[in-house]
Amino acid sequence: MSRLKSWGAPLLSLLILLGMIGVWHALTLPKTAAQTVDSEYAALVGAAAATGQKSAFPSPADFGRKIGEHLSDPFYDRGPNDKGIGIQLGYSIGRVLAGYLLAALVAVPLGFLIGMSPTVYRALDPFIQVLKPISPLAWMPLALFTLKDSAVSAIFVIFICSVWPMLINTAFGVASVRREWLNVARTLEVGSFRTAFRVILPAAAPTIMTGMRISISIAWLVIVAAEMLVGGTGIGYFVWNEWNNLSITNIMTAILAIGVVGMLLDLMMAKLTKLVTFPE
Amino acid sequence: MTEPLIRIEGISKKFTGRDGTETTVFENLHFSVDPGEFVCLIGHSGCGKTTILNVLSGLDQTSSGYVFVGGREVNGPSLDRAVIFQSHALMPWLTVMGNIAFAVSSRWPEWDKDKVRAHCQQYIDLVNLTGSEKKRPAELSGGMKQRVGIARALSIQPKMLLMDEPFSALDALTRGVLQEEVLRICAETRQTVFMITHDVDEAILLADKIVLMTNGPYAKIAEIVVNTMPRSRTRHDLHKHPHYYRIRNHLIDFLVDRSKAFAGDAVNHDPRHPPLVTPGLDPAEAAASPAGKPLVAVK
Ligand SMILES: Nc1ncnc2c1ncn2[C@@H]1O[C@H](COP(=O)(O)OP(=O)(O)O)[C@@H](O)[C@H]1O
Ligand SMILES: [Mg+2]
Numbered sequence: 001m002s003r004l005k006s007w008g009a010p011l012l013s014l015l016i017l018l019g020m021i022g023v024w025h026a027l028t029l030p031k032t033a034a035q036t037v038d039s040e041y042a043a044l045v046g047a048a049a050a051t052g053q054k055s056a057f058p059s060p061a062d063f064g065r066k067i068g069e070h071l072s073d074p075f076y077d078r079g080p081n082d083k084g085i086g087i088q089l090g091y092s093i094g095r096v097l098a099g100y101l102l103a104a105l106v107a108v109p110l111g112f113l114i115g116m117s118p119t120v121y122r123a124l125d126p127f128i129q130v131l132k133p134i135s136p137l138a139w140m141p142l143a144l145f146t147l148k149d150s151a152v153s154a155i156f157v158i159f160i161c162s163v164w165p166m167l168i169n170t171a172f173g174v175a176s177v178r179r180e181w182l183n184v185a186r187t188l189e190v191g192s193f194r195t196a197f198r199v200i201l202p203a204a205a206p207t208i209m210t211g212m213r214i215s216i217s218i219a220w221l222v223i224v225a226a227e228m229l230v231g232g233t234g235i236g237y238f239v240w241n242e243w244n245n246l247s248i249t250n251i252m253t254a255i256l257a258i259g260v261v262g263m264l265l266d267l268m269m270a271k272l273t274k275l276v277t278f279p280e
Numbered sequence: 281m282t283e284p285l286i287r288i289e290g291i292s293k294k295f296t297g298r299d300g301t302e303t304t305v306f307e308n309l310h311f312s313v314d315p316g317e318f319v320c321l322i323g324h325s326g327c328g329k330t331t332i333l334n335v336l337s338g339l340d341q342t343s344s345g346y347v348f349v350g351g352r353e354v355n356g357p358s359l360d361r362a363v364i365f366q367s368h369a370l371m372p373w374l375t376v377m378g379n380i381a382f383a384v385s386s387r388w389p390e391w392d393k394d395k396v397r398a399h400c401q402q403y404i405d406l407v408n409l410t411g412s413e414k415k416r417p418a419e420l421s422g423g424m425k426q427r428v429g430i431a432r433a434l435s436i437q438p439k440m441l442l443m444d445e446p447f448s449a450l451d452a453l454t455r456g457v458l459q460e461e462v463l464r465i466c467a468e469t470r471q472t473v474f475m476i477t478h479d480v481d482e483a484i485l486l487a488d489k490i491v492l493m494t495n496g497p498y499a500k501i502a503e504i505v506v507n508t509m510p511r512s513r514t515r516h517d518l519h520k521h522p523h524y525y526r527i528r529n530h531l532i533d534f535l536v537d538r539s540k541a542f543a544g545d546a547v548n549h550d551p552r553h554p555p556l557v558t559p560g561l562d563p564a565e566a567a568a569s570p571a572g573k574p575l576v577a578v579k
Pocket of ligand 2: 330
């Protein structure tokens with residue numbers, strides 16, 4: 001019974017995957033009859049592709065072959081418009097990490113201050129409330145204008161989108177540290193620095209990490225859009241470039257890669273969160 | 281006459297509510313605790329016991345009056361006064377050893393790791409937690425958590441222990457065992473203790489003096505009951521002593537009736553010198569005992 005339970009879910013996942021691939025395969029089988037397609041679309045993808053024997057949308061087999069190709073050589077570099085998907089992902093991850101770490105460097109200490117001092121909280125709250133709902137991409141033109149560098153601008157956009165969840169969660173975590181733990185520190189005449197690092201930080205760490213986990217997910221969502229805008233390198237640019245090349249297979253490979261990397265980033269943060277979480 | 285370790289002179293506490301109304305929790309309290317003495321404070325919920333303890337520990341301030349510890353006025357928390365919290369207040373991210381080591385290294389920052397560990401181990405052994413050093417609070421039972429709290433408080437070798445209903449969250453069996461251990465430890469170390477409780481038997485078992493507080497607001501100290509039973513008392517033979525029921529009845533009578541209606545019989549009440557009573561003695565014994573006389577004579 002218990003063996004069935006532990007194997008049931010993965011087995012079902014596999015069946016669902018196979019089912020989806022099956023439907024996909026059936027839908028992309030070569031058509032014998034001439035197709036009626038939108039004339040504009042036909043002009044765009046080429047008459048042969050639109051009306052020909054083979055569907056323009058790749059079949060699962062095409063997709064599998066493409067993934068195999070990318071996996072066999074992910075890091076090739078043949079000029080600015082032809083880089084391996086691994087290199088492009090590397091650029092994106094690098095930007096996300098840079099912007100994200102900068103955001104953490106600002107958000108955690110500032111959040112600490114806000115959480116400790118109700119005055120600072122009230123002073124900064126209006127700014128946070130106004131700045132927080134702004135779409136990070138709205139900053140892009142301003143960033144490009146002031147920073148005059150597309151790569152730095154992308155990092156700035158990542159910074160601005162990941163700073164809020166970390167800031168708010170840190171402030172909340174610090175402000176809601178149990179009074180009794182602070183009282184223990186006070187009765188032991190522990191100084192403010194030691195209290196901050198030995199009591200408040202570990203007590204607030206799970207909440208702070210939750211904010212950091214939300215931030216990395218948002219940053220990974222935003223980087224694709226940001227790179228589509230600024231161009232040059234990165235997985236977002238890759239997707240855009242392949243759209244211009246009309247390589248649906250490449251786009252789909254990139255989409256899958258984005259999903260997998262996003263999942264890995266989230267898993268990593270979940271592991272770290274578990275490390276600092278304590279059972280009450 | 282030894283100088284008392286704690287001297288409380290005319291303290292009162294007012295809280296301002298959200299609507300701006302002031303409530304006086306207690307007013308013009310006077311009492312003192314001598315070195316090596318175990319004093320319990322009994323009163324109904326809400327009369328301000330925790331507030332008094334917080335004032336003694338330095339976590340809270342009075343609205344008026346003075347608190348002296350060892351002749352010096354209290355103006356904040358100090359390592360001289362260790363607190364055992366009702367909710368144990370252990371840090372859940374630290375092990376048993378870590379929790380105690382945090383206190384020890386706060387007390388003696390110059391000590392190296394080995395010295396801190398060795399010192400902690402001594403107190404872990406004292407409260408019978410040997411073998412649980414590496415456990416986190418979440419893995420401990422309520423009684424074990426409170427043992428860690430006691431070890432943490434004792435490990436800094438304070439001049440006095442302050443306890444706020446330390447056993448009230450425990451089941452009766454665990455409570456009894458811990459009470460006896462506190463009795464043993466305090467006898468061994470001659471520790472001065474100020475403890476809040478609402479358990480009459482606990483007070484009779486542990487305390488040398490029991491301070492009775494009337495109901496709030498405007499709570500007062502009605503009287504101070506001297507425990508005339510020998511200090512060698514244990515939980516098992518407590519009820520066999522002739523003084524036990526007299527003291528117990530006196531305390532329960534106070535909690536049930538007199539704590540509410542105290543204002544009525546307060547005609548001769550001098551808040552500066554709350555009467556020292558010995559309900560355990562029968563009238564003949566009381567006349568012969570120096571403790572039976574009012575505190576005025578002592579002062
Ligand atoms: N921070 C506070 N603000 C307002 N009132 C308070 C505060 N703390 C305690 N009180 C009031 O003071 C009274 C005494 O509280 P407390 O010392 O906790 O009582 P006890 O420990 O005897 O049960 C209670 O009526 C409580 O409502
Ligand atoms: Mg209380």
